[in-house]
Amino acid sequence: MRIEAMRNLGPATARMLAEIDIISDEDLRNLGAVEAYHRLKFRFGRHVTILALYAMEAALRDCDWRDLNPDAKVFLRRQVGVVESE
Template sequence: MSKRIEDMRNLGPATARMLAEIDILCEEDLRSFGVVEAYHGLKFRFGQHVTIVALYAMEAAIRGCDWRALDTETKEHLREQARQNRH
């Protein structure tokens, strides 16, 4: 059974509520949607209230680590993907 968003590391009730508004309700949804697409969905829905840290937090949640533990290369790669894949 897939974890609820609010039970994943780095992602709490506020993030879970925002993700639910873009139809991401559990870990499986987040994995299948993809963190970059989820980030774009959050940015579209919530604008400037969503920062790049949300992207890092979602990636780290899938990896099961603290978002601050992501290495610089991973963060740069995520930022680049987010820039390239804008809608």
């Protein structure tokens, strides 16, 4: 499935992910949301917020990013070295 078809990931995110060679759900699943976030941050800097991480993780879980439980969000933030939410 193409990134654009995944829940939470719109055209802007799909374009950014394509620039780091993630064009399908399989690409994102193989890399993982945390590594994809690191690569997006490296490529796009401040233009990528923690919400992108939540959106990618939720897309992999096929749920709305707002439905990620607080513990999952804390875990994800710790994985990318963000102590407080952006």
